[in-house]
Amino acid sequence: MDNFFKIGHAYLLIGLITLGLASCKVDRVLPSAESVKDISGSWKVIKASRNGTDLIPLIDYSQFRVKFDAKGAYTLVNPLPFVASKDGKYAFDDPNYPFKITFTANGGTPVSTAFNYPVSGGARQLTLTFSPGCTLNNYVYTLVKE
């Protein structure tokens, strides 16, 4: 028991206590605000399918563009079947954590679709699923910003 208080052991004890205190320190991190999803720019289709059939070899998407501006308007260049058939306004259900994007063509009714915005190869992609004709026919477009 006497040996326990030998100087060497005391250092060891202090060292252990210090280590222990250091390890228990709570690191307070301020929650950073989730960025607002900014999709403004010109987007082109890189993948397209209809009911699972790849449309890229079948139809020419090279001229088709969807242009979103920062004020909530979009325009379709060389249109092809899309969520909306005319230019109009777009909006998110939540600007920070959007699950849905809604397109409202000028003079048309709003159409909502799931908002998927993954990063692939360092670039954001926008994947939209919609039915421009019969509701049983599903189209999936993957777009990238130019």
Add this chain to the structure above:
Amino acid sequence: MRTRLHIKGKYLWRCCTLILLGVVLAFCHTKISSLTMPPSATVGEIVPIKLTLDVKPGFGDFNPHVSNFIMAVLMPKGWKGRQNMTATYGGGKGEGNMVFMPAGTICPNSNGLTWEVALREKFGLAGNLIDDLEWVVMQTDVGIKYISNEEITANIDVKLKVAADDNPTMVKLSFVVANSSDGLTENPSTTDAGYGVTAQYYNQFTTSCFSVTGGSGDMVDFCNPQLTTIDPPKSLDNDIVTIAYNDNLTNTALKGSQVVYLCATGTTSDGKTITVCEQTDKTRMVQSPAGSGFYKLTFWPKKFFSAADGQTIASMTYFVTNADGSIKVGYGNSAAPFTFRFRCP
């Protein structure tokens, strides 16, 4: 030491019982011994279909075993089977109604597929040629109490209102019977002699081409190869449609052409006609693979016919032409055009 051995043995027996319960629920045979129905009907008619079944379950000592008996019918999607089919069962195991399988019910032993998907994967289109069919799945309203090795003769009486979409139709209807414990599995080691694996836990019966006449819609022929097909079969002018032309079915005047073109006339909802009959890239049907006699063109009808704002294309008639437009092939290799109506199921 003896006590430990005793406990081990108890668990061993429990395990064995569980494993056996899981494995031995087996049907010795399940067969549609006959199916009677009229060879044709008119649109909207309620067609009686009678299935006679020969079933013998066998599952060792785990008696009795309760399982729902299942019947699935492959029919055109446009017939809306869940609204237009009823069925009752009778025979050796009592009487009752067949009810629709709740949507999303998983087929046993199928790696988590629903009954509809599992049937589709196993039986495909059952010899039909247009992919616009669906499996409509029904099961007995109550579980059937099966006793091992008991021979059962049962029957299912189906009443199917045909062609709810108002289209005259030629189709091979397909019937599958199964049970809710085994799904669509096969076990060659336990099949009954004379039945085989395809009449063990399930059995399929496909009719010859059933013809439905009358109706105001366009003829849909699932049985016979068509010179042209349209994908998706149900579409509007704002869909992207693919017209495929198969030049191998009969000796057409276009035989051996490297390129063929579409010559089409659209009719708008306000009664106007728009004809696109040129031989350009816009109408060119690409042959793929080269020399195969299969050609196709994919287009957006609204743009193809240059429909004005607010104008919709309700239907179209079309021919397939050669490079200078001098040869035209129409419906059934005749001088009449192919027809297609833009509409949803």
